[in-house]
Amino acid sequence: MTASVDAPAARTEGVGSAREQATEDLLLRASTAAPQERARLLDEVVVLNLPVARALAARFRDRGEQQDDLVQVASLALVKAAQGYQPGKGRGFLPYAVPTITGELRRHFRDRQWGVRPPRRLQELRLSLGAAAAELTQKIGRAPTVPQLAEHLGVDQEEVIEALAAAQDYHLASLDAPMDGEADGTPLGATLGGDDGAIDRVVDHVSVAPLLASLPERDRRILSLRFFRGWTQSQIAADIGVTQMQVSRLLARTLERLRSQLEDPEAEAA
Template identity: 30%
Template sequence: MTTPSTANHSPSNPGRHLSLDTLNDKELFLVYRENRDVKIRNELVRRYLFIAEILSRKYINKGIDYEDIYQVASLGLIYAIERFDVDRGYEFSSFATPTIIGEIKKYFRDKGWSIRVPRRIQELSKKINTTKSILQQQLQRTPKIKDIADYLNCSEEEIIEAMEANQVYTPKSLDLTYDNEGEDKDIQFMDLIGETDKMFDFIENRDFILQAMEKLNQVERKVLKDRFFENQTQMQVAMSLNVSQMTVSRMEKKIIEKFKKEFKRTMQ
């Protein structure tokens, strides 16, 4: 497959127009770090897709279709490309492998549960399903909650909690319809579900930012506004403040640390 050429800046020859095929892997990562061009990322994915394929094949015949595993592995490869720092001196394959495997294992762990529930609840849910079959044969009737609780030496509340959580094992379609008694038209499941007001998050985030900004001095507030609201570069901010770019960079890190501390404080 021939990769289309794009206007890239070679790390050793700034401003020179090169085809992606002429760059080695390290140069490609350096260029991608500079401009985040999706064409460059796609080229990196193409070069290293074999890692996702090899790792995916290790999980064949484990209860999940290979194509699904391969898709997850490919996504893990993209995550690895986004996070890789070529300056650290690691081989990308050594960095990408644990990232991809981690994504695959997480997919296996969460597969089947449309909503993440505590592992103890998942395990108890499995025991309940087995116990139902055993008690059905022993009692010659459908076992009650108390029967299951006594058999598993659990409280009835724990059994009910696990049985309710088991309902998220198979997600329901939003197009599922219910008989709307007394009405000509059936009602759809999606009509019964509430919707999160997006303005809540906006207001909450805005209030947090305003509150955190009160902890900043005048210069820090200017750096914050120019960098993250006006989208100015560090060099532009440095020129307006008559300081070095390194000074702006340090201030930026200091501001972020203040925001982190304020966020932790509000979460307590």
């Protein structure tokens, strides 16, 4: 029974040891190889250690980022580690590469994924809050309070509150996203007000209202029929009992009077 339980662990350890040895051999050869051969050997190092990069990326899942994006960040960091590693220095390639990859993943979250970027200290504190909350929840059996989080992390409660508030800015809601989560639901943008095309004319309306009130009744009616009801000059002429030419002259005279009074409020009515 013991042998069957320990066998998978032994095989895993053997695979890891074989990978580390093969990696060290490749990097040692690459250190003295010509540029083209060195590039080929480093490519082999990267391919050989991609499972490590994927495993590190998986540690950051469920934080709002696509797993493929995290794997890409980790893979690029692995390439950087392979290029910067010097065989014979340090404890080996993986002890050098793992912090490099993890650091790039943390930097990805810290610097590139905020909808509204808060100060660096709050970005870093937000990352610590998640781990602290999980640890305290496991320990006390419920979600921790702000004072408990602050005490656990050794920071002020105000900083915890700021970091929690900043976490709301990590991802901005898309205006195209459905409000109820359903694929065919109403998008958030459809519930928001739009620009009112008449807003620019409000001042004109307010300014001209008292001037219209001061016009003779016939002039007001002509303006109302022409510009609010859309009547033709012939229709207006028939309605008020004058000729079309007279309607044209009355309109021109009234509009000129309004224009003059808007430009010069002291102008006398015609």
